[in-house]
Amino acid sequence: MDSLQLGSYTFSSRLILGTGKFSNATVMLEAVRASGAQLVTIALRRFNREQAEDDLFGPLSAIEGITLMPNTSGASTAAEAVRAAHIARELSGSPFIKVEIHPNPQHLMPDPIETFEAARILAKEGFLVMPYITADPVLAKRLEEVGCASVMPLGSAIGSGQGVATAAMIEIIIRESGIPVIVDAGLRSPSEAAHAMEMGCGAVLVNSAVAVAGNPPEMAEAFAEAVSAGRKAFRAGLMQKSGSAIATSPLTTFLGTY
Amino acid sequence: MRPLPDWLTDERETAALAAMLSPDSSSSLEALAAESRAITLRRFGRTMTLYAPLYLSNYCSSGCAYCGFASDRKTVRHRLEPDEIRRELAAMKKLGISDILLLTGERTAAADFDYLRKSVEIAAQEMQRVSVEAFPMSVSEYHALADCGCTGITIYQETYNRERYEALHRWGPKKDFIDRLETPARALEGGIKSVGLGVLLGLSDPVEDALSLYRHLRHLGRRYWRAGMSLSFPRMRPQTGGYEPPFPVDDHLLARMIFGFRIALPDTELVLSTRESATYRDGMSGLGITRMSIESRTTVGGYHDTDKKEKGQFEIFDDRTAKEFCAALRKNNIEPVFKNWEPSYNGPSTEGNNATIHSLEAKPCH
Numbered sequence: 001m002d003s004l005q006l007g008s009y010t011f012s013s014r015l016i017l018g019t020g021k022f023s024n025a026t027v028m029l030e031a032v033r034a035s036g037a038q039l040v041t042i043a044l045r046r047f048n049r050e051q052a053e054d055d056l057f058g059p060l061s062a063i064e065g066i067t068l069m070p071n072t073s074g075a076s077t078a079a080e081a082v083r084a085a086h087i088a089r090e091l092s093g094s095p096f097i098k099v100e101i102h103p104n105p106q107h108l109m110p111d112p113i114e115t116f117e118a119a120r121i122l123a124k125e126g127f128l129v130m131p132y133i134t135a136d137p138v139l140a141k142r143l144e145e146v147g148c149a150s151v152m153p154l155g156s157a158i159g160s161g162q163g164v165a166t167a168a169m170i171e172i173i174i175r176e177s178g179i180p181v182i183v184d185a186g187l188r189s190p191s192e193a194a195h196a197m198e199m200g201c202g203a204v205l206v207n208s209a210v211a212v213a214g215n216p217p218e219m220a221e222a223f224a225e226a227v228s229a230g231r232k233a234f235r236a237g238l239m240q241k242s243g244s245a246i247a248t249s250p251l252t253t254f255l256g257t258y
Numbered sequence: 259m260r261p262l263p264d265w266l267t268d269e270r271e272t273a274a275l276a277a278m279l280s281p282d283s284s285s286s287l288e289a290l291a292a293e294s295r296a297i298t299l300r301r302f303g304r305t306m307t308l309y310a311p312l313y314l315s316n317y318c319s320s321g322c323a324y325c326g327f328a329s330d331r332k333t334v335r336h337r338l339e340p341d342e343i344r345r346e347l348a349a350m351k352k353l354g355i356s357d358i359l360l361l362t363g364e365r366t367a368a369a370d371f372d373y374l375r376k377s378v379e380i381a382a383q384e385m386q387r388v389s390v391e392a393f394p395m396s397v398s399e400y401h402a403l404a405d406c407g408c409t410g411i412t413i414y415q416e417t418y419n420r421e422r423y424e425a426l427h428r429w430g431p432k433k434d435f436i437d438r439l440e441t442p443a444r445a446l447e448g449g450i451k452s453v454g455l456g457v458l459l460g461l462s463d464p465v466e467d468a469l470s471l472y473r474h475l476r477h478l479g480r481r482y483w484r485a486g487m488s489l490s491f492p493r494m495r496p497q498t499g500g501y502e503p504p505f506p507v508d509d510h511l512l513a514r515m516i517f518g519f520r521i522a523l524p525d526t527e528l529v530l531s532t533r534e535s536a537t538y539r540d541g542m543s544g545l546g547i548t549r550m551s552i553e554s555r556t557t558v559g560g561y562h563d564t565d566k567k568e569k570g571q572f573e574i575f576d577d578r579t580a581k582e583f584c585a586a587l588r589k590n591n592i593e594p595v596f597k598n599w600e601p602s603y604n605g606p607s608t609e610g611n612n613a614t615i616h617s618l619e620a621k622p623c624h
Contacts, residue, residue, distance in 0.1 A: 104484055
């Protein structure tokens with residue numbers, strides 16, 4: 001079976017869903033169900049143990065067949081992310097941690113230096129570390145070396161809907177990586193998710209595109225279909241794009257006939 | 259008199275925003291609203307972060323002509339003692355509030371730094387996120403507040419027109435225009451993670467003030483690249499003391515400002531308080547505003563003992579309960595978010611240390 005392997009965990013779905021930005025928890029849960037996602041991320045700052053109505057963790061943990069991947073969104077340093085990871089593991093029982101460190105809360109770009117440091121510490125402690133990073137092939141290899149379960153390069157800025165603007169860098173990351181590469185952030189449409197999968201991504205993570213759609217559950221389903229179509233195409237082997245046109249005056253006549 | 263900094267008057271910085279705010283702008287309000295709405299939805303989703311203010315004290319040492327708590331007003335003065343603060347917090351928590359803004363007047367002996375620090379400490383034990391709107395402090399004082407769990411400082415310039423500023427701030431420490439202007443930078447230098455800026459709309463030419471506000475924010479953003487930023491659009495409300503604003507801002511101009519700022523600053527938190535009407539706030543949800551206050555009281559305390567008849571700093575316009583307000587948000591297809599912070603992220607930011615720069619500096623050779 002073609003499954004996604006993250007640490008000792010195996011998933012048949014290659015669509016990971018984010019749970020913020022929805023108009024309410026009910027719609028979010030419907031979208032999660034419709035997506036068929038088996039791995040779902042939730043920000044630790046949206047765990048609310050004091051007020052059930054405001055809490056995203058409780059209702060998500062009640063869905064069967066879902067593995068939760070808490071994330072450290074809101075942390076601006078490695079130390080904060082490590083603290084958050086410990087709390088998240090205690091509350092959720094999940095070994096997964098999506099390390100998300102964005103020191104600038106406006107553009108939310110991940111800090112490569114702090115992310116590397118947090119990932120190194122957490123991987124050593126036995127977490128399944130999923131770092132959210134800029135599409136930097138060297139950083140991706142450094143994170144693989146310290147034992148991350150995957151790398152999650154951004155397609156474009158969070159909430160920008162600009163698709164896989166970093167495609168050229170992501171191609172290098174995929175080519176060189178020994179761990180799954182998951183495109184995270186920036187995807188606006190199912191066709192973009194399919195494109196990322198055709199490139200050879202292990203999975204994609206989508207949030208805004210589903211959360212703010214007119215009909216989030218239907219959009220979640222559309223993404224699921226696109227992800228599985230893209231994966232199938234990758235496995236089947238895409239036709240090569242034709243290269244440059246054949247020159248009318250041949251370039252290799254000097255070689256003589258073979 | 260210290261001169262104005264160059265960044266404050268750099269018109270190139272605000273050319274695009276100025277075009278949107280101008281009364282003869284070629285962009286219709288409807289077109290701005292549509293663009294603002296699309297940006298907000300993409301970046302912030304269908305959510306609204308909620309907070310509530312708690313007035314700790316109404317002692318004040320300044321003579322702001324427009325303020326209900328100015329030191330020459332005959333208002334009854336008092337401050338909340340630690341036990342009272344705990345009672346207020348408990349009452350607020352019952353309403354679901356977990357993100358709180360603590361307020362005081364300008365620095366006085368009755369409500370000084372130690373009092374504020376202690377109050378922050380108490381609030382941080384109960385609440386998920388604590389911000390402060392009080393008197394300007396020193397870098398080390400801000401650092402101490404961040405250490406106690408304060409993550410945000412709100413400090414309005416009120417007006418960026420120096421002449422108007424000096425006329426309105428009749429006496430007291432707030433009279434120094436440049437000192438006030440430099441306060442948010444000191445807060446960030448001290449490790450406070452986010453600053454809230456704003457002008458009190460009505461005091462001076464609103465478009466001029468809005469453009470200066472934008473320049474202030476961009477200046478801080480470039481200098482303190484980790485800083486969280488939020489902007490508020492408080493319009494003068496009927497004040498205790500009866501001040502009449504000479505530059506009233508109507509609903510349309512305020513809307514134009516909110517949309518213009520959202521388009522110019524797609525990632526910045528924009529705040530609208532209960533100074534505005536229920537209709538206006540409901541209409542603005544989803545169009546650009548991402549953070550709102552609820553259940554506000556502008557009296558000292560007021561959550562535990564709800565029958566108090568004393569006068570607040572100004573009159574609240576949207577006096578709906580949290581429940582009513584959230585129902586209206588949900589009807590608008592927007593999720594009210596009470597907790598959007600994690601206390602494990604508290605503590606001074608590394609902004610002030612400029613950690614990277616220091617570590618890269620050449621060490622003396624031995």
